[in-house]
Amino acid sequence: MVLFGTYIDSKRKAARKYIAEWQATVYSLVVFSATMVVMFWASVFLYTSFYFTYMPDESITWPMNFHYQSCQDRPGICSNPYAIISVTDPTRGSVLARGQKYRVVVDIEMPESPTNQRIGNEDDMFNVGMFLINMSMRTHSGQILRKSSRSTMLRYRSPLLHTLSTVTFSPLLLYGIQEEKQMVTVELFSQYEEDPVTPLSDVHVELESRFVELYGAQLRIHAIFSGLRYLMYHYPLVSAAMGIGICMVFLSAVVIFSWYQFSGPTLNARIGASQGTLPNGNALTISQENSKLANLADDSED
Numbered sequence: 466m467v468l469f470g471t472y473i474d475s476k477r478k479a480a481r482k483y484i485a486e487w488q489a490t491v492y493s494l495v496v497f498s499a500t501m502v503v504m505f506w507a508s509v510f511l512y513t514s515f516y517f518t519y520m521p522d523e524s525i526t527w528p529m530n531f532h533y534q535s536c537q538d539r540p541g542i543c544s545n546p547y548a549i550i551s552v553t554d555p556t557r558g559s560v561l562a563r564g565q566k567y568r569v570v571v572d573i574e575m576p577e578s579p580t581n582q583r584i585g586n587e588d589d590m591f592n593v594g595m596f597l598i599n600m601s602m603r604t605h606s607g608q609i610l611r612k613s614s615r616s617t618m619l620r621y622r623s624p625l626l627h628t629l630s631t632v633t634f635s636p637l638l639l640y641g642i643q644e645e646k647q648m649v650t651v652e653l654f655s656q657y658e659e660d661p662v663t664p665l666s667d668v669h670v671e672l673e674s675r676f677v678e679l680y681g682a683q684l685r686i687h688a689i690f691s692g693l694r695y696l697m698y699h700y701p702l703v704s705a706a707m708g709i710g711i712c713m714v715f716l717s718a719v720v721i722f723s724w725y726q727f728s729g730p731t732l733n734a735r736i737g738a739s740q741g742t743l744p745n746g747n748a749l750t751i752s753q754e755n756s757k758l759a760n761l762a763d764d765s766e767d
Contacts, residue, residue, distance in 0.1 A: 500720065508712035512705060520697055521562035521688050527552065529571070529670060529682040547671040550684050553605075559664040561686070565694075568687040569654035571598060571670060573617075574680040577627075577645045581619055581678050596674035600653040605666040613653040620647055646680060656689065 531546035554560050561567060575581050584596050595618040602610040622630070637643040659665060668684060690698050697704040 504713055504716045504720070505709070507716060508709045511712045512708040515708065516697065516705075520694060521565055522560065523688050523690075523698065525552075525560060525686045527684045529684055531672070531679075531682070533675070542675050545671055545673055545675055546677065547669065548682070550668045550670070551666065552668055552686070553666055559659065559666070561659040561665060562688075563659055563661045566656045566658050566689045566691075567654070568652065568689055569600070569613075569657050569668075570685045570687065571600070571651045571653060571682060572685060573598075573649045573651070573682045575619060575647055575649055576678055576680065577619065577622070577647060578678055580676055584618070584674055584676055596672060596677055598651050598653065599669075599671045599673060601669045602657070602665050603667045603669060604663050608663065610660055610663065610665060611654070611657065615651050615653055617649050617651045619649065657686075 527550045529548040529550060531548045533542040533546045534544040535541075536543040552560060595616045597614050597616050599612070599614045601612045604610065631638065631645075634643055638645070670682075670684070688694075
């Protein structure tokens, strides 16, 4: 009976030890899974914050409202049309990123009228020619940062092509679905870069012809991405995977270092307790224990 009771007690202890080990394993898996989930979402948050902070807008568009002076003695306008576009945001200031190159474009919607097809100078309105578009980048105080001038005109269409196009699209023209107009696109700056000291505030645009007829116009600024920004814009999934992975590696290193810092004293205390203690409370090292056992053996022999 004593042997049977001892056997039952040993099995009971083994079962308790097995259950305790499984509980510790499950607890470790739960803690590890929770830590990985927290680090993953923290990495996603860090990469998303970096993306919206580092990446500028790819394209920004502003409508252009032209102003002019009307003639007092006759119908028409007596000054060149001009427009002032504010490219700043009330909350964050300049919308252009420092060190980023931009492409500045003006889109003018012009009717295919006889006047636009025969734009000339102020002395001879019926000279066939082009008109200039002047643009100046200015600061809030009015300082000119850069200037540019480009010439443009309507795309030429022969009378025969114009007649055929009118006959072909006459149903659409009658119902107003299509109009006899052209969108003239003019590139003023191919690689404009923001000045880090004096940021851009206003864009001044002037048409050097008072005979231009237009429906509307808009200013477009496109970012020319290169390097890391090019990768993040054209390959968002690859860059996101790389960025989140780098953040997870960094966070893992931080977690491991923190665990080592907080768990190190506890482990040292457990090691010291397992090695034994002296009456005064100091821990015994292995060499001290061996020397003490050797002294005891010598005393017993004597």
